[in-house]
C-alpha cells in the first residue's frame with residue numbers, strides 16, 4: 001500500500017504545532033497501524049530527520065498507552081479497537097490519513113502525538129483504590145461476590161485509561177473514565193467502605209484537573225476500545241448524588 | 255440543570271395543553287385565562303416566581319457549564335468526526351440561547367403586552383362579566399406572519415432541545431441504564447414532537463385561516479372588530 005500521512009508535528013508543549021505530510025510506500029495491509037508508523041520513522045531516521053513521537057507500549061490492546069486520533073476519530077475507524085490493534089487493511093491503497101494527538105486542556109501535548117495524561121493518575125490517586133493491608137493474598141473465597149456484581153465490576157475494570165473518551169468528547173469530559181474506575185470498586189464488597197469518599201474525591205479531582213462536564217451525548221462510549229457503557233456514568237451520577245446528600249447531612253466533606 | 259429542566263418540561267406540557275383550548279372556541283380559552291389571572295395572588299405569583307427561578311437557575315448553570323466546557327477544549331486545528339452524537343445534543347447551547355430570547359419576547363408580547371400596548375384594550379363579555387379577550391389577542395398576534403413564523407421556529411428549537419434534554423436529564427439524575435436508554439430516547443423524541451405540534455397548532459392554524467381557504471379561526475372577523 002502507498003499512503004499519504006498528514007501528521008501533527010509539535011516540538012514541545014510551547015510550540016504551535018502544524019500538520020506535515022509524509023508519504024510511505026510498501027506498507028503491508030497485514031501490518032498494524034503502529035508498525036506502519038515505525039516504518040515511517042525508520043525512513044525519517046535514515047534521512048536524518050526527527051522521527052514522529054507517539055505513545056505505545058504493550059501493542060496488544062491492554063495497556064492504554066497508544067492514543068492517536070485518526071481521521072478525526074479516537075483510535076481510528078474500527079469500533080472497540082485500540083490503535084495498536086488497528087490494521088492497515090482497514091484503509092485503502094492511496095488513502096490520505098490524518099493523525100493527531102488527543103486534544104484536551106488537561107492533556108497537554110508533550111511532543112508530536114504524545115500527550116501528558118498524568119491528570120488521570122491524579123484522579124486515581126484521589127480515590128481509585130481500596131485502603132487495605134496488602135501482603136499475602138487472602139483466601140479466594142473469604143469474601144463472596146455475587147456473579148452479576150463480579151461481571152459488572154469486570155466490565156468497568158476493562159477500562160485501560162487511554163483517554164479516548166476525553167478525546168472524543170466535545171467538552172473534553174473524563175466522566176466515562178472516572179465512572180468506570182469508580183464503578184469497578186463501588187460494585188465490589190471490598191469497595192463499599194470508601195464508596196462515598198471515593199466518588200466525591202475522584203469527581204472533585206476530575207473537576208480541578210480542568211476536564212469539561214458531561215452533556216450525555218455518548219461519543220465516549222462510541223470510541224471506547226473497551227466498550228465501557230454509559231450506564232456507568234449514570235451510576236456515577238447516582239452515587240455522587242447520594243454521597244453529596246450524605247456529606248451535606250453529616251456536615252463533613254468526606 | 256436536570257431538575258430545573260424537569261420543572262420547565264412539566265410546565266410546557268400544561269402550557270401546551272392549555273393553549274389547545276383555543277380550538278374549543280373563545281369562551282373556553284377566555285374562561286381558562288380568567289381562572290389563571292384570578293388565582294389568589296400568592297398562588298399566581300408563587301407559581302410565576304417558581305418558574306422564573308427555575309429558568310434563571312437553568313440559564314445560570316447552562317452558562318457556567320458551557321464556559322467550563324469551552325475552557326476544557328482548546329482550539330482544535332484538526333479534524334474531529336462524530337460517531338453517534340445527535341444534532342440536537344450538539345446544539346443545546348444554541349437552541350437554549352434562542353429559546354431564552356424567545357421566552358423574553360413571548361412574555362413581553364403576550365403577558366405584559368409591552369411590545370404592542372394595543373393588546374391591553376382587548377376585552378370581551380363572558381357570562382355577563384368583562385374579561386380579557388385572550389382568544390382575540392392570540393389570533394390578532396399570530397395574524398402577523400413574521401411573529402407567527404418566529405413562534406413556529408422557536409418551537410422547533412424547543413422540540414430539539416427537549417429531544418436531547420428529556421432523555422439526558424434521566425442520565426444526569428442517575429436514573430438511566432442500558433435497559434431503559436432506548437425507551438427514554440424514544441420518549442424524549444416523542445415528547446419533543448408532541449410539544450412542538452401542540453404549540454405550533456395555534457400559529458399555524460391562524461396563518462392557514464388567514465392565507466388559505468381553510469377557516470379554522472375567524473381571523474378576518476377578529477381583525478375587523480379590533481382595528
Ligand code: HEM
Pocket residue numbers: 215216255256257258259260262263266309312313316317319320343346347349350351353354355357415416418419420422423424426427
Ligand atoms: C431559557 C433558555 C434556555 C437555555 C439558555 C437553555 C440551555 C441549556 C443548556 C446549555 C443545556 C445543557 C446542554 C447540553 O446537554 O449540552 C440544557 C439542558 C436542558 N434543558 Fe435547557 N435551556 C433553556 C430553556 C429550556 C426550556 C424552556 C426547557 C424545558 C421546557 C429546557 C429543558 C432542558 C432539559 C430537560 C435539559 C437537560 C438537562 C440534563 O441533561 O441534565 N431548557 N439547557
Ligand code: FES
Pocket residue numbers: 055056057058059060061062063064065066082083084085160
Ligand atoms: S499499546 Fe497498549 S493498548 Fe495500545
